[in-house]
Amino acid sequence: MKKLLCILFLFFFLSSSAQQDTIVSIEINAISINEAIRQIEKQTDYSFFYQNNWLKNDSISINEKFEKTTIDFVLKHIFKDTNLNFYIHKKQVILTQNSVIYDKVAHDFIEAKENSPITVKPILIQETEKSSNNADEKVNELIVIGKESVSKQKITYEISGFVLNKKSGIPIPEANIKIQNKTITTTNDKGFYRMMLPYGKHAIEIDASGYKITKLTIVAYGNGTKNFSINEAITELNEIIIEAGSDKNVKSTSSGVTSINMEDVKSVPMVLGERDILKVATTLPGIKTTGEGSAGVNVRGGKEDQNLFLLDNATIYNPSHFFGFFSSINPYVIKNAEIYKGSIPAEFGGRLSSVFDIKSKNGNTDKISGEGGIGPVTSNLTINAPIVKGKSSILFGGRATYSDWIVKEIDNPEIKNSKASFYDLIVKYNHQLSKKTTLESTIYYSKDLFNLTSDSTYTYSNRILTLNGKHTFNEKNKAEFGITNSEYKFGINFDKNNQKSFDFGFKVNETKLIYKGLYTYSNIHKFTYGINSTLYNINPGTLTPTDENSLIEYQSIQKEKGLESAFFITDNITVTKNLSVNLGIRFSNFLALGPSTQRKYEEGMPTTDQNIISETNYKNNELVKSYNGLEYRIALRQLLSETISLKLSYDTNYQYLHKLSTNTTQSPTDTWKLADLNIKPSYGQQVSLGIFKNFKGQPYEISLETYYKKSTNILDYKVGAELILNNHIETEVLQGEGKSYGIELLLKKSSGRLNGWIGYSYSRSLIKLDSKFNEEVINNGEYFPTNFDKPHDLSLILNYKFTKRYSLSTNFIYQTGRPITYPIGTYEFGGNQYTLYSDRNEFRVPDYYRLDIGFNIEGNHKIKKLAHSYWNISIYNVLGRNNPYSIYFVTEEGKIKAYQTSIFSIPVPTITYNFKF
Numbered sequence: 017m018k019k020l021l022c023i024l025f026l027f028f029f030l031s032s033s034a035q036q037d038t039i040v041s042i043e044i045n046a047i048s049i050n051e052a053i054r055q056i057e058k059q060t061d062y063s064f065f066y067q068n069n070w071l072k073n074d075s076i077s078i079n080e081k082f083e084k085t086t087i088d089f090v091l092k093h094i095f096k097d098t099n100l101n102f103y104i105h106k107k108q109v110i111l112t113q114n115s116v117i118y119d120k121v122a123h124d125f126i127e128a129k130e131n132s133p134i135t136v137k138p139i140l141i142q143e144t145e146k147s148s149n150n151a152d153e154k155v156n157e158l159i160v161i162g163k164e165s166v167s168k169q170k171i172t173y174e175i176s177g178f179v180l181n182k183k184s185g186i187p188i189p190e191a192n193i194k195i196q197n198k199t200i201t202t203t204n205d206k207g208f209y210r211m212m213l214p215y216g217k218h219a220i221e222i223d224a225s226g227y228k229i230t231k232l233t234i235v236a237y238g239n240g241t242k243n244f245s246i247n248e249a250i251t252e253l254n255e256i257i258i259e260a261g262s263d264k265n266v267k268s269t270s271s272g273v274t275s276i277n278m279e280d281v282k283s284v285p286m287v288l289g290e291r292d293i294l295k296v297a298t299t300l301p302g303i304k305t306t307g308e309g310s311a312g313v314n315v316r317g318g319k320e321d322q323n324l325f326l327l328d329n330a331t332i333y334n335p336s337h338f339f340g341f342f343s344s345i346n347p348y349v350i351k352n353a354e355i356y357k358g359s360i361p362a363e364f365g366g367r368l369s370s371v372f373d374i375k376s377k378n379g380n381t382d383k384i385s386g387e388g389g390i391g392p393v394t395s396n397l398t399i400n401a402p403i404v405k406g407k408s409s410i411l412f413g414g415r416a417t418y419s420d421w422i423v424k425e426i427d428n429p430e431i432k433n434s435k436a437s438f439y440d441l442i443v444k445y446n447h448q449l450s451k452k453t454t455l456e457s458t459i460y461y462s463k464d465l466f467n468l469t470s471d472s473t474y475t476y477s478n479r480i481l482t483l484n485g486k487h488t489f490n491e492k493n494k495a496e497f498g499i500t501n502s503e504y505k506f507g508i509n510f511d512k513n514n515q516k517s518f519d520f521g522f523k524v525n526e527t528k529l530i531y532k533g534l535y536t537y538s539n540i541h542k543f544t545y546g547i548n549s550t551l552y553n554i555n556p557g558t559l560t561p562t563d564e565n566s567l568i569e570y571q572s573i574q575k576e577k578g579l580e581s582a583f584f585i586t587d588n589i590t591v592t593k594n595l596s597v598n599l600g601i602r603f604s605n606f607l608a609l610g611p612s613t614q615r616k617y618e619e620g621m622p623t624t625d626q627n628i629i630s631e632t633n634y635k636n637n638e639l640v641k642s643y644n645g646l647e648y649r650i651a652l653r654q655l656l657s658e659t660i661s662l663k664l665s666y667d668t669n670y671q672y673l674h675k676l677s678t679n680t681t682q683s684p685t686d687t688w689k690l691a692d693l694n695i696k697p698s699y700g701q702q703v704s705l706g707i708f709k710n711f712k713g714q715p716y717e718i719s720l721e722t723y724y725k726k727s728t729n730i731l732d733y734k735v736g737a738e739l740i741l742n743n744h745i746e747t748e749v750l751q752g753e754g755k756s757y758g759i760e761l762l763l764k765k766s767s768g769r770l771n772g773w774i775g776y777s778y779s780r781s782l783i784k785l786d787s788k789f790n791e792e793v794i795n796n797g798e799y800f801p802t803n804f805d806k807p808h809d810l811s812l813i814l815n816y817k818f819t820k821r822y823s824l825s826t827n828f829i830y831q832t833g834r835p836i837t838y839p840i841g842t843y844e845f846g847g848n849q850y851t852l853y854s855d856r857n858e859f860r861v862p863d864y865y866r867l868d869i870g871f872n873i874e875g876n877h878k879i880k881k882l883a884h885s886y887w888n889i890s891i892y893n894v895l896g897r898n899n900p901y902s903i904y905f906v907t908e909e910g911k912i913k914a915y916q917t918s919i920f921s922i923p924v925p926t927i928t929y930n931f932k933f
Contacts, residue, residue: 042090043081052078052094062087062104066111070100099163114160114237157231162238173236176210176451179203179222182245185382185406191224191246206378206454210491222246241451263710265717269588269598269653271663271706272316272358272721274300278350291347291389293374294335299811299827301721301760301777302357303370306804306834308864308899308919311340314804315357316702316723317756317781318369319730321675321688325372328444328458329530330480333504333688335372337438337464338393338417344462344478348387348398349413349442351377358704358723359665362584362600362649363532363546368669368700368727376458378446379409391928393417408447415440436466452488476506484530491536498530509562517562520740523555524688542588544600549581552673556687557741573743577609577637578690580672586649593655600649606672606691608641610634614693615744622789623694623746641693645670659710664703671698674731676739676749687739689731694746700727715767720759727754732785734792750792752785755799772814781805795855801835803857808832821874825890826867833861839905839912851905851912861900861916868892885931892924 040060044052050071053064082090091102091109103110103117110117161175179191187207192199195218201211203224213236222230222244230246264275276293294313297303304314311334312320325332327345337344356364356371364371379400386399395418400411416439440462447455463477484498505523510516532546556573586600612634621627634640651665674695677686691697706721729751733739737748758779765771781804786797794800812828835857843852870890893899898921905914 038087039084040087040090041083041085044078044094047078049078049094049098056087056090060087062107062109064109064111066100067113070111070113099160101163114163114235158233158235159242160235160237161240161242162236172212172214174210174212174239175234175236175242176208177241177243178207179209179224180207180243180245180382181227182247184380184385185245186380187378188224188227188246191222191227194221194223195219197221204486205375206448206486208448208451208454210451210488212491263659265719266659266661266708266710267653267655269596269651269663270356270359270361271651271653271665271704271708272302272356272723274355274357275352276355277352278347292343293345293347293350293353294343297353297355297372299773299775299813299829300355301762301775301809301811302723302758302779303355304804304806304809304831305340308866308901311336314781315370316758317725317754317779317802317805318700318727319675319802319804321673321686322367322369322671322698322700323372324364324367324370325374327374327460327480328376328456328482328500329484329498330458330460330482330500330528331502331526332478332480333502333524334476334478337440337462338436342394342438344438344440345374345460346396346398346413346415346440346442348389348396348415349376349411349444351375358667358702358721359598359651359663360649360667360669361544362586362602362647363544363548365548365582365584365602365604365647365669366550366580366671366673368671368698376442376444377411378456379411379444381406381409381448385933387930387932389928389930392926403445404447406448408445411442411444413442436464438462438464453485455483455485457484458482473509473511474506475509477504479503493536494534496530496532496534498528500528500530502526502528511562514563514565515567517566518568519560519562521555521558521560522687525553527551540590543585544588545585547581547583549579552576552578552580552690554688554690556689559741571741573741574611574613576612576690576692578672579607579609581605595655596653598649598651602647602649603644604647604670604672605642605644606670606697607639608643608690608692609636610638610640611636612640612692613743614640615746617694617746622787622791624791625744625747641691643670643672643691643697645699659712661708663706663708667700667702669700671700674698676731676733676745689745695731695749696729696751698727698729698731700725702726715765715771717762717764717766719762722757722759724757725755730754730783732783732794750785750787750794752783752794754781754783754802756781769817770814771817772812774813775809775811777809778807779809780807800855801857803835805835805857806832821876823872825870825872828865828867830865831863833863833900835859836861836903838914842912851907861903864897864899865895866892866897866899867894869894884933885929888926888928888930890926890928892926893920894923896922 038060042056042059044055047055048071056062057064078094080093088104095102099114101112101114101116103112162173179188180186181188187203189203189205189207191203191207191209193201193209193211201209203209213234215236217233217235220232220234222232224246226248228247230244232244274297276296278291278293298305298313302316305312306314313323314320315323325335332344335344336342352375354373356373357369360371364373377400379402381402382405384399384401386397388397389395394415396413396415398411398413400409402409417437441460443459445457449455458480460480461477463475465473465475467473480500480502482498482500484496486494486496488494503523503525505521507522508520510518528548528550530546530548532544535543535545537543554576556576558573559568559571561568561570582602582604584600584602586598589597589599591597614632614634616629616632617623618627618629647668647670649667652663654662656662672691674689674691675686676689689695702723702725704721704723706719708717708719710717730753732750732752734748734750739745739748742748756779758777760775760777762773762775764773781802782799783802784797784799785792785794787793808831810828810830812826815823815825817823836859837856838854838859839851840854841852842849844850868890870888873887873889875885898916898918900916901919903914903916905912907913
């Protein structure tokens with residue numbers, strides 16, 4: 017390697033410098049550059065001077081015939097596809113790597129009196145420079161891109177590549193590349209960067225969270241690619257539990273958005289030792305569940321079906337395993353999740369309350385690696401490996417349960433004698449097709465099986481297929497595109513005796529097309545735009561006898577089909593340094609399609625079988641009903657200071673898909689219903705206001721948000737409704753108005769020996785079911801609490817680190833008891849005795865609270881070891897609180913008696929071993 021190209025040396029020691037015009041004739045037949053140089057030396061009187069290692073990887077084959085031409089022309093042709101320049105001094109050819117040898121002084125290089133033909137300063141570069149005294153920095157590594165050419169100076173060049181973890185080779189997203197402390201580009205989620213540099217020498221700094229600052233010098237002589245490898249910083253483990261950018265909560269325009277990284281939640285003690293992104297989410301203000309062991313979540317007063325769960329852009333219809341105790345997505349394959357409970361981006365639609373945008377990990381493109389865990393209920397294993405090193409990889413993840421023993425410990429007679437098991441599998445392939453294009457494909461499948469009684473078997477499953485891609489057209493234009501298919505189905509197999517044996521099945525299938533463009537018009541306007549379209553196919557239920565002697569008759573509910581499409585555009589406007597506005601609009605359209613038979617009911621009369629006017633049969637794909645509307649997404653952020661911001665947002669949403677359930681909590685056997693001629697789509701509006709504060713130089717942040725939501729056409733049910741195997745659901749349901757409001761407080765400490773967060777919310781969720789017909793009126797047509805109305809919700813999550821290897825984690829959860837309808841008396845009518853019930857949800861079950869403790873033991877931190885591991889020893893419900901799961905009523909000896917059941921009424925200890933290699 018050359019030590020220093022000293023231009024001044026050449027000025028004094030290279031005389032009469034003009035390149036020679038000697039005429040030569042040379043024929044070069046399919047040989048390497050090194051061999052071509054040797055041939056020229058043999059056939060002419062020219063000698064070459066260079067370092068042999070410059071041509072060590074010489075793979076260029078020269079096959080040319082030169083007739084009576086200059087040596088200068090021959091050499092330019094030979095070296096055109098290399099990084100070698102040459103300088104001819106008499107009969108000596110001096111080769112240089114990348115750089116040009118100047119034989120005249122640039123007019124502004126020193127104070128010369130005469131002009132020179134060279135108009136640009138030569139660049140003095142040095143191979144290496146001294147390292148900094150700071151051990152955390154790698155300083156001034158020299159990188160030369162391209163080959164210097166006098167004729168092409170003062171041109172801007174494109175340089176691209178990846179920023180990689182030096183140890184693992186994994187790409188690093190959101191790494192900042194800076195010049196003079198100003199960020200000129202940031203790596204995308206694949207660790208890929210692209211930057212434009214003018215000709216010349218530049219001091220570059222690479223800064224990524226969790227990594228040492230890396231400094232280097234780039235000399236840009238042309239376009240080129242360069243991958244940068246940087247070292248991890250030495251940091252304490254488990255300090256950050258939930259994180260976003262250090263100032264993202266203050267400076268981003270969006271409010272009501274939470275980022276969760278699965279790597280950062282492993283120290284949070286969870287039931288049965290299982291990491292779970294949904295359980296962590298429910299410890300944050302505004303996100304709740306109906307009760308312990310319940311599936312689904314309620315976000316800011318919304319129903320369970322008002323949340324859109326996405327895995328790599330595909331919809332997950334049932335996000336829970338095992339009666340709601342576990343997420344249906346393997347935690348070891350999740351990279352991160354963005355949870356939008358307000359300021360929902362215009363690209364998302366179809367749900368009123370929230371979006372859980374979950375992204376899975378990419379495989380390691382450098383080497384085989386993996387992660388796993390062994391616990392009392394489940395075991396996990398994830399393995400990923402490169403397919404084409406540095407470009408593509410594949411990830412396999414699997415999780416299975418051996419949970420029957422734990423079911424028998426549950427203090428609930430409905431569950432205690434049951435059997436339950438589940439598994440989930442995922443395969444993901446990612447490929448870097450080019451510098452500008454990446455593709456990813458995901459296959460996911462999960463299945464649950466449980467027996468509540470010895471003669472009934474319930475199964476339900478999720479399945480998704482995705483193909484997603486990203487393409488960069490140029491610095492200003494980028495695009496994301498994808499096609500996904502999701503399927504959710506459940507079945508009931510009853511095998512009590514031959515005469516009543518049957519199979520019941522339900523299925524919903526959707527296929528979705530997505531296109532999203534990102535256009536940076538200027539530093540002031542950044543646009544996001546696109547289209548998406550979803551085709552729904554629903555089989556609401558099929559009942560099939562399973563024995564030839566069965567008395568059950570075959571029954572099939574008419575299938576449903578619908579097409580939901582939308583166009584959206586958002587402009588993120590930087591009005592001033594302190595004021596940003598995000599203006600978005602989404603136009604959504606829903607088409608209810610045949611084949612279908614739809615009833616028309618007498619206007620102004622109850623929707624009952626007695627008020628039918630007519631029935632219309634629609635052919636396949638014939639339009640039944642069309643709904644559409646504009647959805648507004650507006651967000652404003654005003655910086656009050658460098659560390660304080662005020663945010664205001666207003667969102668509207670349409671929801672064309674409803675979930676039918678008479679249960680208090682989400683159930684695997686809930687069915688889904690599309691809007692049609694008689695059931696309208698739901699519509700919601702939300703306004704929120706929040707103030708966000710970071711403490712400069714300290715790992716503390718605090719936020720206070722308040723919101724108000726109003727919704728119409730919320731689906732509920734009539735008393736005694738029959739929702740299963742009903743061809744005319746509209747006669748069993750009601751559509752009413754909903755409102756919810758609340759205030760949310762979050763105080764978080766993201767690092768230090770003691771870290772964690774405190775979340776508190778006061779909120780109300782109310783619904784009104786009113787009509788001029790008595791049979792459609794609930795609670796006198798006044799607002800009453802929904803099943804998931806829990807005014808007070810407090811979560812305290814703390815982690816204390818004794819040493820780098822040992823830490824203690826605690827959770828404390830408190831919630832107001834959920835609403836319930838109680839029997840309040842009896843009455844006689846026609847000689848029969850009946851139970852009199854209170855207004856719907858007039859009373860509440862006892863308040864819920866729970867304390868969990870976990871002790872975490874990290875393995876030693878030796879770099880060279882087969883696998884890194886840690887143990888988690890936790891106790892769920894340390895206080896043994898007998899929290900109510902359900903309250904049911906029975907009549908015994910003419911008296912109504914209430915019984916309370918609980919899921920875990922005693923402390924539940926678990927130990928889990930996790931490893932990573």
